[in-house]
Amino acid sequence: MYCANKDDREDLFQEIVLQLWRSYPSFKGEAKVSTWMYRKPLTRPLSVDHQNLKDTAEHRIDLEYATELQTAINLLNNFDKALVMLYLDEKSYKEIAEIMAITESNVGVKINRIKRKLQEIINL
Numbered sequence: 001m002y003c004a005n006k007d008d009r010e011d012l013f014q015e016i017v018l019q020l021w022r023s024y025p026s027f028k029g030e031a032k033v034s035t036w037m038y039r040k041p042l043t044r045p046l047s048v049d050h051q052n053l054k055d056t057a058e059h060r061i062d063l064e065y066a067t068e069l070q071t072a073i074n075l076l077n078n079f080d081k082a083l084v085m086l087y088l089d090e091k092s093y094k095e096i097a098e099i100m101a102i103t104e105s106n107v108g109v110k111i112n113r114i115k116r117k118l119q120e121i122i123n124l
Contacts, residue, residue, distance in 0.1 A: 085093065
């Protein structure tokens with residue numbers, strides 16, 4: 001969802017692994033590793049061309065409607081984009097709430113609104 005081609009995805013993957021390796025000493029074990037990975041501050045922002053990880057999950061909406069959904073997601077604001085990407089990454093509402101620093105009920109409300117907004121964009 002973040003990158004248009006395979007080379008960019010591989011570059012992004014390498015960059016993420018490197019940043020995690022460098023940051024691992026700051027992991028205190030107070031949260032799940034996956035939550036820490038999403039919450040840790042980035043040392044430098046990722047560019048638009050370097051924002052995707054390969055996902056092997058089958059029957060995901062982002063794979064079934066890849067082009068349309070990617071285009072629609074790119075039109076969202078950064079907060080909504082991050083939220084929907086965590087959702088598509090199959091994080092639980094609890095994990096999303098921890099990562100995004102909002103309540104679980106707010107996650108549900110926002111996810112439903114984002115789904116409607118994406119559907120409207122795709123149907124235009």
